[in-house]
Amino acid sequence: MTKQNFRSFLLIVIFTLALPLSSFADEVKPAETVEPLGAGTWDQIYYGSLNVGTSKTTTGNFTSGGGDIRVCVQGVDIGNKISFQFERASGAVGPPFVYDNQLGSSVGSDFCFPKLDVRPYVDSSGKLTLNLAANGLKSSDTVWVRVED
Known part of the structure; x- marks a missing residue:
């Protein structure tokens, strides 16, 4: 591998690791939108x-x-x-x-x-x-x- 290819490969690895993984995660709903279903509440x-x-x-x-x-x-x-x-x-x-x-x-x-x-x-x-x-x-x-x- 040439020095130029190695540098390109190293830059790709660095940018891949620097990219936050949370940008790929599903959207998380805030706790206040979750409604309990019976358990945990008094009826x-x-x-x-x-x-x-x-x-x-x-x-x-x-x-x-x-x-x-x-x-x-x-x-x-x-x-x-x-x-x-x-x-x-x-x-x-x-x-x-x-x-x-x-x-x-x-x-x-x-x-x-x-x-x-x-x-x-x-x-x-x-x-x-x-x-x-x-x-x-x-x-x-x-x-x-x-x-x-």
Whole structure:
């Protein structure tokens, strides 16, 4: 190979390596244009008011597809302490959880409990039909309850 051919070859190699490879890549869409499809977002499976007293009160039935569920409550009177428990026909689902408004936090605030994994409770169809039971310290307290799957 002559010096001229070698220089030409070397220039071609240098320009090839200097060309950014990203110019050949597919266009990448920004993260804000990607929409999650179910997983990663909370879907509301129950919403309603519940008149909670000192004896057990339950919501109507709702169905979960398994995985994680959580309860959010709003409007608990100041000075009330409410215990919630998921139930199904064959018994309790997970441990009870308590919202204690004894210290007088904002009555209208929305509070969501930590998520609960209900996979161990699903039936052979992969679904779980359950309700939410509640009782409190006060004789009557109307609260709003939202269950998310």
